[in-house]
Amino acid sequence: MIKNKTQIFFLLFVICVCGNIHAQKKPNIILLFADDAGYNDFGFQGSKEMITPNLDQLAKKSVRFKQAYVTDPTCGPSRAGLLTGKYQQRYGYEENNVPGYMSAVSAQDNEEMGIPVSEKTIGDYMKKIGYTTAFYGKWHVGGADRFHPTKRGFDEFYGFRGGARDYFAYKKLPKDRLNWLEEGFGNYKEHDGYLTDVLADQTINFIEKNKTKPFFAFVSFNAVHTPMDAKEEDLKKFPNLKGKRKEVAAMTLALDRACGRIVEKLKELGLEDNTVIVFTNDNGGPTDKNASINTPLSGTKSNHLEGGIRVPFIMKLPKQMKASTTYDYPVSTFDLLPTFYAMGGGNVEEVKNIDGVDLLPYVKGENVNRPHESLFWRKDGRGAIRKGDWKLIRFPDRPAQLFNIVEDEKELYDVSSEHPELFRAMYKELFEWELTLERPRWMLKKSYEKYDIDRMDKYWNKGQEKSDFNTKKDIKN
Ligand code: CA
Numbered sequence: 131m132i133k134n135k136t137q138i139f140f141l142l143f144v145i146c147v148c149g150n151i152h153a154q155k156k157p158n159i160i161l162l163f164a165d166d167a168g169y170n171d172f173g174f175q176g177s178k179e180m181i182t183p184n185l186d187q188l189a190k191k192s193v194r195f196k197q198a199y200v201t202d203p204t205c206g207p208s209r210a211g212l213l214t215g216k217y218q219q220r221y222g223y224e225e226n227n228v229p230g231y232m233s234a235v236s237a238q239d240n241e242e243m244g245i246p247v248s249e250k251t252i253g254d255y256m257k258k259i260g261y262t263t264a265f266y267g268k269w270h271v272g273g274a275d276r277f278h279p280t281k282r283g284f285d286e287f288y289g290f291r292g293g294a295r296d297y298f299a300y301k302k303l304p305k306d307r308l309n310w311l312e313e314g315f316g317n318y319k320e321h322d323g324y325l326t327d328v329l330a331d332q333t334i335n336f337i338e339k340n341k342t343k344p345f346f347a348f349v350s351f352n353a354v355h356t357p358m359d360a361k362e363e364d365l366k367k368f369p370n371l372k373g374k375r376k377e378v379a380a381m382t383l384a385l386d387r388a389c390g391r392i393v394e395k396l397k398e399l400g401l402e403d404n405t406v407i408v409f410t411n412d413n414g415g416p417t418d419k420n421a422s423i424n425t426p427l428s429g430t431k432s433n434h435l436e437g438g439i440r441v442p443f444i445m446k447l448p449k450q451m452k453a454s455t456t457y458d459y460p461v462s463t464f465d466l467l468p469t470f471y472a473m474g475g476g477n478v479e480e481v482k483n484i485d486g487v488d489l490l491p492y493v494k495g496e497n498v499n500r501p502h503e504s505l506f507w508r509k510d511g512r513g514a515i516r517k518g519d520w521k522l523i524r525f526p527d528r529p530a531q532l533f534n535i536v537e538d539e540k541e542l543y544d545v546s547s548e549h550p551e552l553f554r555a556m557y558k559e560l561f562e563w564e565l566t567l568e569r570p571r572w573m574l575k576k577s578y579e580k581y582d583i584d585r586m587d588k589y590w591n592k593g594q595e596k597s598d599f600n601t602k603k604d605i606k607n
Contacts, residue, residue: 156260156344156474157448158405160333160396161466162389163348165205165268165355166431167442168415168422171382175442177423179375180382181367184390185409189444192407193453193493197460197535198443199505199516200413203432205293205355206270208412208463213251213271213282215467215484217567219508221246223271224570243572244272245282252467253283256346259476264336265289266329267350273308280315284348288313288332294352297325297359297381324361326353326381330388334395341399344474349392353385354378356419374421403449406473410463414438417589424589428541433586434507434514434523435541445493448473453493459500460516465489506563510573515560522546522556526579530557542591 169175173182174189201211201218210218218224223245245251253263264286265279270293272278279287292308299320303310310318311325321328333349360380368379389409396402415422416431429435443461447453451473464486468478472488491497500518507514513524519536532546532553546553 155404157451158337158344158396158401159256159261159346159470159473160392160405160407161346161348162392162407162409163267163350164385164409164411164442165350165352166413166416166420166422167354167382167385167411168378168417169424169427169437169440169442171354171378171415171422172386172442174444179368179371180379182382182386184386184393185444188389188393188407188409188446192409192444192446192455194456195443195445195461196456196458198410198441199439199460199462200411200441201462201464202507202509203413203429203434203438205268205412209269209350210245210271212412212463212466213253214245214249215252215464215481215486217464217485217506218245219567219570220485221249222568222571224509224573244274244277246571247276247281251283252470253279253346253348255283255467255471255476255481256474257283257285259471259474261344261346261474262340264333264345264347265350266332266336266347267325268293268352268355269350275315278315286336287315289329289350290352294355294357295325296357297352298323324359324384326351326384326388330391333392337392337395337399337401341401346470346474351385351388353388354381354420354422358420360384378421405446406448406470407446408444408466410443411441414441416585418585426540428590430585430589432582434509434512435586435590436521436535436539437589438586439507439514445489447493451490451494453490454495457489457493459492459502460505461489461492461501462486462505465501504559504563506560508560508564508567510570510576510579512579513560513564515556515563517556517559520549520552520556522553522560524557524560525583527583532556540591 171177171180173180173186200208202208207218207223210223256263263284265284267289269279269289269291273291290309290311295309311321312318329349329351333347336347358374358377360377364380364383365376367383368376371379396405413431414429414437415424424430424437427437427440429437431438468481468486469489471481472478472490478488487501492501505516511526515522519534521535522530522532524530531544532549533541534545
């Protein structure tokens with residue numbers, strides 16, 4: 131009898147210990163990151179034209195964030211914010227890409243243009259808590275050697291340092307090596323095949339190689355950024371589309387296939403239930419460049435309308451982390467750093483001086499407050515603040531405007547004259563936030579602003595001249 135009891139206790143002890151070990155096993159983390167994709171351009175976001183079965187399937191198993199923002203409506207600064215978990219302007223990374231007309235000199239000459247080496251990245255933090263880390267694809271946060279991903283917290287790198295490149299191997303290499311394909315550090319070698327597929331191959335190899343230990347892969351696709359390179363077989367899937375729209379659809383199909391293959395590999399290795407998978411995008415679609423569609427939102431890449439800064443964002447959690455299927459309050463991609471760090475067993479309290487928060491308590495319903503009372507954006511004189519349901523945008527060429535984003539997500543009704551006190555308070559709060567920022571380390575010529583503003587107006591309210599509207603009564607529905 132006693133012997134049996136002992137056996138039972140021993141069995142229970144083993145079950146508890148094993149169960150505990152299982153519960154504490156660090157989840158793997160895969161960040162699937164698109165470039166310049168339209169807010170609407172995925173099946174799970176409502177598109178009827180795009181074919182994205184793999185991402186749609188992933189979305190069904192994920193928390194879908196309905197108001198997810200990036201820290202900037204352009205590539206480089208948005209990535210800097212995500213990588214460091216904070217507003218990039220705090221270290222002088224203004225809302226400007228590293229300017230192409232200067233980077234044409236050489237990657238080495240852009241000494242100041244990148245995330246300062248004094249900043250820690252998400253890769254640094256994940257390594258600190260025992261993760262093997264990899265970065266694949268587009269980097270675009272500093273071309274000089276000291277800004278290289280392998281020196282910024284990533285054990286492995288396969289991709290390019292710059293902001294855009296051909297999807298097929300260059301037949302003739304450009305003079306500037308910023309966008310040459312590079313494996314590890316300084317090993318330049320053009321790839322075979324289509325880059326979106328190749329980045330999935332790299333990720334799959336990495337998963338295979340590290341299947342027994344916790345890993346973090348940042349898969350930074352350049353899809354669907356220009357140039358509009360698509361595979362013939364993918365183009366054929368869209369007989370009813372034409373021109374750039376057909377090309378962006380084919381490029382998105384390839385992106386979906388790549389994401390699907392990565393998820394399939396996790397399944398095959400039995401890792402899916404213990405892997406966090408996030409899919410999101412770096413900034414709103416530049417409709418005039420790649421025929422992406424941001425509806426129902428107004429605006430595009432490079433402006434502060436919702437279509438520039440609000441992105442598709444889904445997070446598939448490991449089996450043991452139960453959460454709601456949608457999340458409504460505004461979040462930011464800079465929340466990923468503390469969220470991943472906490473999921474990996476790190477103590478977020480130790481991550482000093484960031485703006486992001488661990489999202490898990492919010493999506494699990496343990497914290498019912500907003501993750502952020504206010505969110506901010508700035509580029510030179512332009513700026514925006516989201517506070518509660520409200521958003522104020524400050525323009526370079528006209529008075530600021532105020533919108534209620536929950537009632538008016540298309541930003542058609544400027545209600546600043548109806549809420550003068552709120553308008554003033556938010557304008558002031560934006561300024562107070564700016565007082566905490568570093569001076570910009572580099573800036574674009576002011577003339578570049580015109581293109582951004584023209585594009586904003588062109589894609590605001592489907593091309594109507596928004597600047598003439600003042601109040602609701604001026605709008606004819
Ligand atoms: Ca981009």
